[in-house]
């Protein structure tokens with residue numbers, strides 16, 4: 242799977258995605274991530290990529306031409322399914338199901354806006370999906386793009402080891418993760434729950450499930466409702 246991030250700040254994006262599990266998957270060639278500087282495609286002789294909004298108002302608007310040309314250049318030789326996501330608080334809110342669905346694409350182009358926005362006309366021509374990472378406003382689409390690359394990559398087969406994926410299925414059935422403990426058995430006077438030291442696998446499994454359910458009910462009543470209505474309970 243290939244991610245192409247169209248941005249004015251390619252270094253910002255790439256620094257965050259060269260580490261840890263995502264960095265390892267890149268090195269192994271399971272995923273490919275490229276950040277392309279939109280500014281490299283401007284036809285303006287001063288390398289300008291934004292201008293004042295028609296109708297007035299605060300801030301600047303990213304112009305259509307550099308974005309369109311950058312998009313055209315990066316998609317020209319793409320094979321398979323291409324989806325182009327514009328990161329915006331006006332989009333559909335990102336979640337685990339969307340991550341799984343987008344992980345089916347062969348190519349994902351992530352367009353990061355900045356300033357007050359992007360000329361609507363280029364969005365109409367290139368964007369297939371509008372995605373928000375939550376109901377808050379950030380200064381640009383770079384952090385949301387990184388969030389999406391991370392969450393989608395871990396759904397791509399081979400990115401997580403068996404061990405890693407086994408421990409992180411929880412969100413799928415609407416339950417939060419159960420609490421985890423490691424050595425020592427007692428720390429600051431707090432003991433690890435006895436059942437976890439018992440070696441009794443069935444009891445441990447039951448305990449973890451009941452912790453997950455209780456935790457979800459307390460912390461995320463919205464998810465708990467979905468869990469109670471789901472088939473898997």
Ligand code: ADE
Pocket residue numbers: 328329330372373374375376377378379380381382385
């Ligand atoms: N750009 C600015 N804020 C955003 C958000 N919450 N989600 C996605 N893109 C954004």
